[in-house]
Amino acid sequence: MSTAGDIMSERGTLFLGSRLKRLADRLQGDVVRIVERAGVPVQPSHYAPLATLERFGPLTVTELAQALQISQPAVTRTLARLLELKLVETLRLHRDQRHKTVSLTAEGREVLLRSKLLVWPQVEAAVAEVLHTLPGSLLEHIDALESQLANRPLNERARCVPAPPLSLCEYTDDLADVFRAISVEWIETLYRIEPADLEVLDHPRERIIEPGGAILFVQAQGVGIIGTCALRKSAEREFELTKMGVLRGARGVKAGEFLLRAAITRAHALGAELLYLLSNRKSAAAIRLYEKLGFVHDADILRRFGAHYQRCDVAMRYQPQAS
């Protein structure tokens, strides 16, 4: 198990499907070997239809699919094999000529008999032996799980699960790389990195923290840091909101909004009288967010600070509506 155990057991519920598949394949593989040893020319998957036909007599394809709880094409394919092996035969004895009635041949009964004597007891005993050592009944669990899923499939249950909760996180020097990486990602997507960017990204402590600003991070529970922004103290009681970005993969969970609210609060706590930002029209989504949370476009700011970045063609100032 070793390393596998780690991933698989940690995220056991996530990988349940894969594990069941792997387990099922392993079981079926072993059953194939048992069947071969008995010299019976069938596949494990053939037993379910054969046994069903023996029990309930001739059935149509659709009836078989319903009885076996598998799809009709799966039944059709298995039947094609069974026909080749001459273990079943099909007749059109229904008045409705679309129905195809399948029944066991003498050979089919023979194979079934042989399997009941030489295969089934072996398989059942072996499986029972394995299950026996487990606490409780795996079979009952599977029964229960199947009927639960029949009631309400997984993807419906998933519909109403919220995104993981977000939380705030303060700058430490350990996070310098993260700060840089997040910023580089969005800058390089739309723009090119400028000297003014590098200055801050390479020296966050010296350029932001020490002058009395702040760098905030947003993290999603169980995931890690997904976004950041900085408040750069550009003068007494004057802060630039800068380097705000959310990892591209983390868009859509409102991390930007969360971060911006936190930044505004923090700026206030730091005694900001002017909170402004510099941006570019290409960052339309970001600008909409700024507007939503109370930033207004301001030509004066653009004139005063716009030269700081080459890409700057938008400047905004925080001025919440009196409400």
Next chain:
Amino acid sequence: MSTAGDIMSERGTLFLGSRLKRLADRLQGDVVRIVERAGVPVQPSHYAPLATLERFGPLTVTELAQALQISQPAVTRTLARLLELKLVETLRLHRDQRHKTVSLTAEGREVLLRSKLLVWPQVEAAVAEVLHTLPGSLLEHIDALESQLANRPLNERARCVPAPPLSLCEYTDDLADVFRAISVEWIETLYRIEPADLEVLDHPRERIIEPGGAILFVQAQGVGIIGTCALRKSAEREFELTKMGVLRGARGVKAGEFLLRAAITRAHALGAELLYLLSNRKSAAAIRLYEKLGFVHDADILRRFGAHYQRCDVAMRYQPQAS
């Protein structure tokens, strides 16, 4: 569950593999829908390798297979897809040029991040919801089952399971058809049905039971009747062993021997002084069995009774070795 429940639950252990497979496919299908809704371009099976690479860093193909506990070709195939999607990249950075080192790309990390935010929590919550209602922990059972199978696979466990036990069963009129069917099967395989056969097969009570003979059946536990034979009283203290046959599908579980021993005992109990049988050289396996249990070839018997069947060219008399 209706009809399906019957077959599947009755033989739950036999169909465990099929059921797990069906269940796994259903789960994975639902997960696919959740993934699609989140707009992430991957298959559920991609998550295990992606997560493993994220956790353990660049790995070779074989290392991945070991970590995921799946076959190397399965890993190779999945990696081919991930390469197409540009979620991983491969390098030959090992000194040994056979190794191929796989690592996540930025895009791969992005997809993983997005999935952690929008897919995994949903899947995990939905699966947990389903599992929650079950008594005990399905996951633990699967863990246990996997390690049990790793220790000792099913087909090894199956090796030492005996065939189902045989038991004897007396004639009733309900079994007339079974008696006929078993006999017809072997007669038609090697010979053709003669009037003398039909006489007995169509009137077992009148021709065998009422004159003071017996019809015996052998049944296998949980399977049903698999063989029969008759003791026909041909004169006072004189019995013909006849219509002895085992269904073709049931050869190999020593049902014939079981039956013959029982017939000899019964003949004795009925006061037989002469127990004989008529057969044909083509039935070599049967004749070997007769010889083994104490029948000897007897020309006199052949002369006296041989004309009874056209196919008769062998006649034997029970004469156990004094031991």
Next chain:
DNA sequence: CTCAATTAAATAGCGCACTATATAATTGTC
């Protein structure tokens, strides 16, 4: 130092589940 054995990855091909869609027979409606 060569050549066979071993090892890593790729390829071929199967089993068996699935979905989506095509085809053919039947039913129901205007």
Next chain:
DNA sequence: GACAATTATATAGTGCGCTATTTAATTGAG
């Protein structure tokens, strides 16, 4: 009574597990 809707089966194609085999690189033994 024709024609659209429905229904039973077949076909096409995917996903993902498997085993067996091939190919290529490396190691090790005579």
